[in-house]
Amino acid sequence: MKMKEEIISYIIKSKDLLYREENIQKYIDIIQNKVYIKNPFDRAIAAIFELVIEREIDPCQIDLIKFSKLYFEKIKEDINLFVAGKILFMAWKILRLQSEEILRNMERKEEMEEIEIPEWYGEDEAFDYTIKVMGNELPFEKKIRRMPSRKITLVELINAFEEAKEKLKKKKKVKASWTGNIVEHTHKEDIENDIKRVMEKLSKLNGEAIPLKKLYNGKDEMLSILLPLLFLAKEGKIAIWQDNFPFGEIYVKLNHD
Amino acid sequence: MIKKIIEAILFTAGKPVSKEEIKKDLKVKDEDIEKAIKELMKDYENSAIEIVEVNGKYVMQIRNEYVEYVKKFAPMEISKSLLRTLAIIAYHQPIKQSDLKQMIGSQVYNHIKELRKKGFLKVKREGRTKLIELTNYFYEYFGFEDKNREKIREILYKKIKG
Amino acid sequence: MIKKIIEAILFTAGKPVSKEEIKKDLKVKDEDIEKAIKELMKDYENSAIEIVEVNGKYVMQIRNEYVEYVKKFAPMEISKSLLRTLAIIAYHQPIKQSDLKQMIGSQVYNHIKELRKKGFLKVKREGRTKLIELTNYFYEYFGFEDKNREKIREILYKKIKG
Numbered sequence: 001m002k003m004k005e006e007i008i009s010y011i012i013k014s015k016d017l018l019y020r021e022e023n024i025q026k027y028i029d030i031i032q033n034k035v036y037i038k039n040p041f042d043r044a045i046a047a048i049f050e051l052v053i054e055r056e057i058d059p060c061q062i063d064l065i066k067f068s069k070l071y072f073e074k075i076k077e078d079i080n081l082f083v084a085g086k087i088l089f090m091a092w093k094i095l096r097l098q099s100e101e102i103l104r105n106m107e108r109k110e111e112m113e114e115i116e117i118p119e120w121y122g123e124d125e126a127f128d129y130t131i132k133v134m135g136n137e138l139p140f141e142k143k144i145r146r147m148p149s150r151k152i153t154l155v156e157l158i159n160a161f162e163e164a165k166e167k168l169k170k171k172k173k174v175k176a177s178w179t180g181n182i183v184e185h186t187h188k189e190d191i192e193n194d195i196k197r198v199m200e201k202l203s204k205l206n207g208e209a210i211p212l213k214k215l216y217n218g219k220d221e222m223l224s225i226l227l228p229l230l231f232l233a234k235e236g237k238i239a240i241w242q243d244n245f246p247f248g249e250i251y252v253k254l255n256h257d
Numbered sequence: 258m259i260k261k262i263i264e265a266i267l268f269t270a271g272k273p274v275s276k277e278e279i280k281k282d283l284k285v286k287d288e289d290i291e292k293a294i295k296e297l298m299k300d301y302e303n304s305a306i307e308i309v310e311v312n313g314k315y316v317m318q319i320r321n322e323y324v325e326y327v328k329k330f331a332p333m334e335i336s337k338s339l340l341r342t343l344a345i346i347a348y349h350q351p352i353k354q355s356d357l358k359q360m361i362g363s364q365v366y367n368h369i370k371e372l373r374k375k376g377f378l379k380v381k382r383e384g385r386t387k388l389i390e391l392t393n394y395f396y397e398y399f400g401f402e403d404k405n406r407e408k409i410r411e412i413l414y415k416k417i418k419g
Numbered sequence: 420m421i422k423k424i425i426e427a428i429l430f431t432a433g434k435p436v437s438k439e440e441i442k443k444d445l446k447v448k449d450e451d452i453e454k455a456i457k458e459l460m461k462d463y464e465n466s467a468i469e470i471v472e473v474n475g476k477y478v479m480q481i482r483n484e485y486v487e488y489v490k491k492f493a494p495m496e497i498s499k500s501l502l503r504t505l506a507i508i509a510y511h512q513p514i515k516q517s518d519l520k521q522m523i524g525s526q527v528y529n530h531i532k533e534l535r536k537k538g539f540l541k542v543k544r545e546g547r548t549k550l551i552e553l554t555n556y557f558y559e560y561f562g563f564e565d566k567n568r569e570k571i572r573e574i575l576y577k578k579i580k581g
Contacts, residue, residue, distance in 0.1 A: 069362075125414055126348065130360065132417050133344045136337070139416040140344065140399050144319040146433050147332040148271035148493035151486045152502060154561050156495065161506030161575050163499075168507075168522055261467035265485035268468055270492040282488060300466075305423035306430055323427035326444060330432040 003053045007031055010059045047074055072134065195228040202238065202254045209253040212240075259285055260293040267297075273314030273400030311400035312412060333375060342368040343377060346389055348413050350406065354380070354387040421447055422455040426479075429459075433496075435476035435538055473538035473556045483562040497537060504530040505539055508551055510575055512568065516542070516549035 011018075011027055018024060029035045030046045031053070037043045051070055052059060133139070201215060212229075216222045229252065232238045242250045262283060266274060276290050283290075294315055298308045305323045308315060319327060328334055335343075342361055346352055358365040369389065372378045376394040380387050396404055403409070424445060428436060438452050445452075456477055460470045467485045471478060481489060495502070504523055508514055520527040531551065534540045538556040542549050558566050565571070 125410070129348050129410075129414050129417060130345060133341055133348075134360070136341065137417050138337075138340055138344055139347070139413040140340070141321070143316075144324050144327055144331045144427075144431050145316065146268065146271040146430060148269065149433055149496040150269045150489050150493040151481055151483070151560065152495050152497060153486050153490070157502060157506055157509070157561055158575055160499065160502035161510060164503040164507045164523075167503070171522075262485060262488045265467035265481045265489045266492055269481060269489040274492070278492075282491065304462075305427035319427050319431060323424060326424045327427045327431040329444065330428050330436070332431075332433070 003056055004031055007049065007052060007059060044075075047071065050074070072131075191227060191231070194224050195231060198225060198228045198232065199237075199254075202252065205254065207254055207256060209251040212250040212252055215252065259283060259289055260296055263290065263293050264297055267308060267315060267317040270316075272397055273311045273316040275314045275402065313402055314400040316400060335375065338364070339368055339371055343372055343395075344413065346372075346378065347391060347395070348410055351381070351388045351390045354389060357389060421445065421451055422458055425452065425455050426459055429470060429477060429479040433479075435473045435478040437476045471556075471559065474541075474554060476538070478538075483560075497533070500526070501530055501533055505534055505557075506575070508534075508540065509553060509557070510572055513543070513550045513552045516551060519551060 008028055008031055011024065011031070015021060015024055026035075026042070027045075027049070030037065030042065031049050037046050048071070051057070051067070051074055052062075055070060057067070198215070202210070215229075216225045229238065229240065233240050237255055239253045239255055240250065242248050263279060266279060276287055279285075279290055280287075294308065301308055305320055306317060307320045308317050342357075342365075345360060346357065349356070354365065354369065357369075361368070369378060369380065373380065376392060377398070378395070379390050379392050381390060382388070393404075395401075401409055401412070425441060428441060438449055441447075441452055442449075456470065463470055463479075467482055468479060469482050471480065497505075504519075504527075507522060508519065511518075516527065516531065519531075523530070531540060531542065535542065538554060539560070540557070541552050541554050543552060544550075555566075557563075563571060563574070
C-alpha cells in the first residue's frame with residue numbers, strides 16, 4: 001500500500017518528464033487497479049508498475065538488466081503479454097541509445113558492456129520465437145520412440161559361430177604351444193644333470209643340514225633345484241623339513257643309507 | 258509387401274526416415290511409398306502408435322495420450338523445460354553459453370549437461386567463450402533434412418506460428 | 420484403453436516386459452492383461468510386427484521375414500561377443516557351464532545372465548552341474564522349424580561350409 005502511494009507521488013512529481021503528460025490520470029488509475037485494462041500496451045505498462053510495487057523497486061534507480069529478467073518472468077505467465085516484451089525491448093533500445101549518448105559525452109565507453117543487448121533481440125522473428133518458446137510454446141513435441149534396434153538374423157548367428165570357432169581354435173593352439181614349451185624347457189634343462197649337481201653340493205656338507213635358500217642364487221636357479229630336490233626326497237635320498245610352519249626356514253639334508 | 262517392409266523399417270529405425278532412405282533398398286517409386294505410408298497411417302488409426310510426417314520424413318511413435326503411461330519404459334525421456342532450452346538453442350545456434358544464460362537463467366549449466374548427455378549438443382571453446390551447437394543426432398532425431406541454419410530457423414518459426 | 424497402454428508399453432520398451440512390470444503402473448488384473456495381449460497379438464496378425472511371449476514376458480518385434488530389410492536401419496540388439504557365445508551354445512547344447520567357461524573364459528557368467536534375460540537360454544541343474552540349453556524362443560527368434568539338435572548343428576555347420 002505504502003509502495004503504491006510512493007509510486008503515485010513519484011509519477012506526479014515527474015509529471016513534466018512524462019512523454020505523454022496527458023496520460024498521468026491513466027497511470028494513476030492503473031496503479032490503483034481502478035480500471036480493467038484491455039489494451040495490451042496498457043497492460044504491458046501496468047505490468048511494469050506491478051513489478052515495481054511487488055518488488056519494491058526504487059523508481060529512481062532501476063537496473064534495466066535485472067528488471068528485464070523479472071519482467072520476462074512475469075509476462076511468461078501471460079503469453080498475450082508478448083507485446084509487453086516487445087515494448088520493453090524498445091524501451092531498452094531507447095534507454096541504451098540515451099546512455100550511449102551520455103557515455104560518449106563522458107568518454108567512459110568501458111561501461112558499455114553492462115547494457116549490451118544480445119543480437120537476437122534486434123530481430124523481430126528471433127525475438128518473437130524466443131519469447132514464445134519461453135512461454136512454453138514448443139516447435140517440436142515430446143515424443144516417445146523406440147531405441148533403434150533390431151533382431152539378429154540367422155546369417156549373423158552363423159557368422160558369429162564361425163568367428164567363435166576360429167577364436168577357440170586359436171586358443172587351443174596357444175594352449176598347446178604353451179604346454180609344449182614347458183616340456184621342451186624341462187628337457188633342455190636335463191633333469192638328470194640337475195640331480196647330479198644337487199647331490200654333489202649336498203655330499204660336500206658331510207651330512208649336515210643346509211637352509212634351502214643357500215642352495216641357489218636367484219629365482220631361475222631355484223627352479224632348476226626344486227625339481228631334483230623333490231625327486232631325491234621321493235627316492236628317500238634326502239630329507240626336507242621346515243622348522244616353523246609356515247614362515248620358518250626350510251632345511252635340506254643328505255640321508256645316510 | 259512394400260507396406261510391410263516400410264512398417265518394419267519405421268518400427269526398427271526409431272527416428273524419422275526419408276523416402277530416399279527407404280528407396281535405397283527397395284526399388285519402388287515415390288508414389289508407391291507414399292501410398293503405402295498413407296495406408297499404414299490408416300491401419301494405425303486405432304492404435305496407441307502413430308505414423309506421422311516430420312519435416313518430410315516419416316516416424317513411428319507413441320501418441321501423445323499414451324506418453325504419460327510409458328515414460329518409465331522409454332529409453333530417452335526429455336522434460337519439457339529441457340525441450341524448451343533445446344528449442345532456443347536450435348534457433349539461435351551457435352549460441353554463446355553466456356547469452357543462453359541470460360535467456361534461461363542459471364539452469365543453463367544443468368540443461369547443457371543433460372542435453373549433451375543425450376547427444377543433442379556439442380560445446381566448442383573459442384578462447385574464453387563457450388559456443389553451443391547442435392549435433393547431427395539432433396537433426397536425425399527431430400527429422401531435419403537440411404542442416405542449413407536459416408532453413409531450420411524458418412521451420413521452427415513456422416511451427417510456432419501455427 | 421488397457422490394450423492401448425500395453426501396446427504403447429511394448430512398443431516403447433523394445434524388450435520383453437513382464438505382467439508385473441505392466442501392473443506396476445496400471446491397476447489391472449492378470450487376466451485383463453492376458454486378454455488385452457491376446458487381442459493385440461490378433462490385431463498385429465497382418466503386420467510386419469508381432470507380439471510374442473518369451474518365458475512369460477511379452478515382446479513386440481519384427482517378424483523374421485522382414486529382418487533382412489531393416490538391417491541397415493538399426494544396430495543388432497545384442498552385442499557381437501554375446502552372439503558368439505550364443506552360437507557356441509547353439510552348436511554344443513546342452514553344454515555344461517564349466518565347459519563353456521573353458522571355451523570363453525570368465526565372461527561366461529555375464530553372458531549367460533544376459534542371454535537368459537533376453538530369453539534365449541535356460542539353465543538346468545543336475546546335481547552340482549549347470550546345464551545350459553536353448554529355449555523355444557531361440558528357435559522362434561531365428562526361425563528354426565526343427566528343434567532337433569543334430570539338424571541345427573547341420574544347419575549351422577553347412578552354412579559355414581557353404
